[in-house]
Amino acid sequence: MSDLLAPFLEFGFMRRALVGCLALSLSAPPLGVFLMLRRMSLMSEAMSHAILPGAAVGFLVAGLSLPAMTLGGLAAGLAVALLAGFVTRSTVLREDASLAAFYLISLAAGVLLVSLRGSQIDLLHILFGTVLALDDPALWLLGGISSLTLFALALLYRPLVMECVDPLFLRTVSRAGGPAHYAFLGLVVVNLVAGFQALGTLLAVGLMLLPAIAARFWARGLSGLIPVSMLVGALSSVIGLALSYRFDLPSGPAIVLAAGALYAVSLVAGPRGGLAWRLVRARHLEA
Amino acid sequence: MGDRVNAPLQVLPGAIRLAGLTLGYDRHPAVHHLDGTIPAGDMLAVVGPNGAGKSTLLKGLVGEIPCLDGAILRGVPREALAYLPQADEIDRSFPLSVLDLASMGLWRRAGAWRSLGRSRGAVLDALGSVGLSGFEERAIGTLSGGQFQRVLFARLILQDAAVILLDEPFTGIDARTVDDLVGLIGRWHAQGRTVVAALHDFAQVRAHFPRTLLIAREPVAWGPTAAVLTPQNLARAARLSEAWDEAAGVCARGHDHAPAHPDPAQAHGHERAHTHAHGHAHGHAHGHEHGHEQAGHRHGSAA
Numbered sequence: 001m002s003d004l005l006a007p008f009l010e011f012g013f014m015r016r017a018l019v020g021c022l023a024l025s026l027s028a029p030p031l032g033v034f035l036m037l038r039r040m041s042l043m044s045e046a047m048s049h050a051i052l053p054g055a056a057v058g059f060l061v062a063g064l065s066l067p068a069m070t071l072g073g074l075a076a077g078l079a080v081a082l083l084a085g086f087v088t089r090s091t092v093l094r095e096d097a098s099l100a101a102f103y104l105i106s107l108a109a110g111v112l113l114v115s116l117r118g119s120q121i122d123l124l125h126i127l128f129g130t131v132l133a134l135d136d137p138a139l140w141l142l143g144g145i146s147s148l149t150l151f152a153l154a155l156l157y158r159p160l161v162m163e164c165v166d167p168l169f170l171r172t173v174s175r176a177g178g179p180a181h182y183a184f185l186g187l188v189v190v191n192l193v194a195g196f197q198a199l200g201t202l203l204a205v206g207l208m209l210l211p212a213i214a215a216r217f218w219a220r221g222l223s224g225l226i227p228v229s230m231l232v233g234a235l236s237s238v239i240g241l242a243l244s245y246r247f248d249l250p251s252g253p254a255i256v257l258a259a260g261a262l263y264a265v266s267l268v269a270g271p272r273g274g275l276a277w278r279l280v281r282a283r284h285l286e287a
Numbered sequence: 288m289g290d291r292v293n294a295p296l297q298v299l300p301g302a303i304r305l306a307g308l309t310l311g312y313d314r315h316p317a318v319h320h321l322d323g324t325i326p327a328g329d330m331l332a333v334v335g336p337n338g339a340g341k342s343t344l345l346k347g348l349v350g351e352i353p354c355l356d357g358a359i360l361r362g363v364p365r366e367a368l369a370y371l372p373q374a375d376e377i378d379r380s381f382p383l384s385v386l387d388l389a390s391m392g393l394w395r396r397a398g399a400w401r402s403l404g405r406s407r408g409a410v411l412d413a414l415g416s417v418g419l420s421g422f423e424e425r426a427i428g429t430l431s432g433g434q435f436q437r438v439l440f441a442r443l444i445l446q447d448a449a450v451i452l453l454d455e456p457f458t459g460i461d462a463r464t465v466d467d468l469v470g471l472i473g474r475w476h477a478q479g480r481t482v483v484a485a486l487h488d489f490a491q492v493r494a495h496f497p498r499t500l501l502i503a504r505e506p507v508a509w510g511p512t513a514a515v516l517t518p519q520n521l522a523r524a525a526r527l528s529e530a531w532d533e534a535a536g537v538c539a540r541g542h543d544h545a546p547a548h549p550d551p552a553q554a555h556g557h558e559r560a561h562t563h564a565h566g567h568a569h570g571h572a573h574g575h576e577h578g579h580e581q582a583g584h585r586h587g588s589a590a
Contacts, residue, residue, distance in 0.1 A: 037381055158399045162391055165383055165427075168376045172349055173366065173394045173446070220426065221382050 004238070007245040013132050017241055020134045020198050021255060023142040024207055025233030027149035028191045030226045032212030034184065038164050041209055046103035047185075048192045048205040050080035052110030055126055055201065060117055066138055069126075070193055073201075077189035080106060082182070110201075129200030129252040131241075138197050145194040149187050156180050161222065199252040206256035207233055214263040217270020232262050298360035301327030301449065301481070303348065307357030309538075310340070310347040316355060317343040320540060321506050325483060327362070327449075330476040332496035332512065333485045335524055339503045341485035342373055345452045348483070356538075366395055369448035371439055373455045373485070379428045385438050386423040389414055392445025406445075413441040418467055433464040440468055451475060453484040457491070469495055489516055503527035 007014045035044050054076025055069040062068035080102045087098040114126055134142070153160075159180040162170040170177040188208075195204030211232035212225070219225045239262075240255030268275050298304040303325040310318040318340035325331055333341045346352045347359060349370040361368075377388075390403050390410050397403055403410075414420060417437040422430075430438065436456065443451060453472070457465045473495065475482055486492050492499055492512060499515040501507040503524040508515040 037378075155399070161383070161387075162394070164378060165381045165388070166375065166377045166391065168351075168372055169391060169442075170394075171351070172368065172370045173391075176399060221384070225382065 003246075004242045007242060011245075013134075014241060014245060016134045016139060017131045017198070017251065018237060020131065020139055020142045021207070021237035021241065022234055023139075023146040024191070024195055024198060025211070025237050026230055027146040028195060028208040029211040029215070029229035029233040030153055031149065031184075031188055031191055032208040032210075033215065033222070033225045033229050034160060034164065035188070035209065036212045036216065041213075043099050044188055044192070044205050044208060046099040047077055047081060047188060048196070048201055049103040049107040049110075051077040051189070051192055051196060051204075052126070052201045053106045053113055054079075054110075055196065056110045056113035059122065059126065060113055066135070066141070066197070070141065070197070073193045073196060074189065076106065077192060078186060081185040081189055125200070126196075127200050127202045128250060129196065129198050129203065131198040131251045131255070134197065142194050142197060145190050149191060152183065152187055156183055160184055199255060203252050203256045206259060207236065210256065210259035210263050211236065214259070214266040214270075217266035217272050217274050220272055232259065232266075236262055296358060296360055298324070298362040299327070300362045302362040303450065303481070304360040304362070305357070306360065308347065308354060308359060309356035310343050310352060311355050312343075312352075314355065315535060316538065317504060318347065318502065319504050319538075320357070321502070323500070323506070323509050325481060327481055328476070328479045329481050329483070329498060330472075330496055331481075331483045332492040332499045333483060333502065334487070334489065334492055334499060334516070335502040335507070339524070341502065342454050344502070345370065345454045345483065345485055346372075348452055363449050367449040368452065369443050369446040369450070370452045371443060371454060371456055373458065375439070377427075379430075379435070381427070383427050384423065385414065385419065385425050385427060385430070386410060388427050388438055389441040389445060392442035392447075395446065410441075410445060413444040414438070416444065417441045417471065433460050436460055436468070437464065440471060444471075448480070450481040450483070453482070455485050455487065457486070457488070465491075492516065 008018055032041075032044070035041055051073040054072035054074065056072070057076075058065065058068035058070070058072030061072075080099075084099045084102050114122060159170065159174070159176040163177045163180050167177060191208060192201075192204045195207055198204075199206060211229040214232045215225045215229035219228045236255055236259035240258035241251055243249060243258065244251040244254035266274065271277060296304065296306050305321045305323050305325075308318060308321040309316045317338075321344070333344060335341055343352070347354060349368050350365060351370075386407075390397075390406070392413070393403060393406050393410070397406065411420070411423065414423060417440050419434065419437050419441065422434070422438075427435065427438070440456075451472075456468065460468070469491070472482055472484070484496070486496075493516060496512055498510065499512040500509045501515050501520055501524055503526075505527050507524045507527065508517075508520045
């Protein structure tokens, strides 16, 4: 255990990376829980790719500058989220199809834009993140986004749950459904931008979805799913960063792989539908 | 058209008035030129063959789809309408308890933020009155169809709405549950709430609903149930329920510059529908003489 924590005690950049990832672990997994329950898991994947061209434009304008790339990513992500929502509401396309179209276009545009100027290394930084080089502004940004997300989720919680479970009912009693939906999409984009600082655009969604999916095997209700997903996110951050230091691995993929390993463990051992529990057939109850 | 602009339509508080109402999809009417008033405290069954526009009418009443023509005048605020759709969009795999689902009915009182703690007793009472005591903590995904419908009725109780719209609430529900829920609807009626239910089972309608609207896209008859559910009316409803005509022309009814309808049989049908609308207006003077006058005017100019 001490071996696992030693690099964090020893090096400032490891502590910074950990703080950034823990902030992300508090805000992204709860959003992942809602995405999973709304069967929008792949949609968040698409959104994360949609952020790339915006970040790339920021990169073209200002080089590897965090604020420029963040603003660009935010603008592009929100634009795609709103456009896809609009296309879904006003045409025959379903949301997944329209998102797939948008994200393919934006991923291609993003890669093209980055390679217009800049090297292979820059492209790798953007695609896979630079968690070990988080500076003060980046940490403030991650902390701010995390706080904002938790606060907004608390405000939106009830309409959001109702919109997930029974959108028609929410429409008949209130107009909060639409705003709640768009605010939720906005939070997803903001968190993907935050994740893109640490894990890169391709993996940003990893810390959002994998902990949420793993939590499904441990808890049933939302009140259990959300804390468990946060815990899985935090564990993945610690384990991933420690392993990446110990074995000199790229940190972003290491964190996401750690989350993947926790998912695999949950899949087998989780008490709510885990594979191992299928082998033991508990005696059924009387009624 | 000018007369419609000059004469503002009015409705009594608590009532819902349909004025030349046409509802449909892609400009094809599913409910065609419906005139009448649902007075406050009415208990109205909407019956008709499949595709007659029953569900469409309820969706229109609750504001779920826009009017193609005409208007719905609600003498109640929109929040006072409660609606139980036929094909609900409820995600039953969502990890939510029975208590949580029923509590959604408290939205008008609790909104997005106010605590539900104090209302727990009311939710438990509502669940108890639909026979689901002890089910509070069950996940909604584990309920049977009948139990689920009972939860939705508990939610309707908590909505405490002045007007309750039910779209085929008893489809696929066993007899005992139907009896319980019909009893509940009767209590709502006794409390002075307006109940409008789309139903298929004529025996149920005859036994429990004092008034009936029979539609087959066109309104066929509207009035006391015994007078509406006659063999003649039902046969006419069956004849009127035509197939969707992709190449249907633009409906000219209700417009001043109406050309003669190409199909004499249909024109005949129109006339009868209008004549009936008159009869209804005379029979139940619920403060909608205005609409009657107007329908007469339009009818006269179109014929």
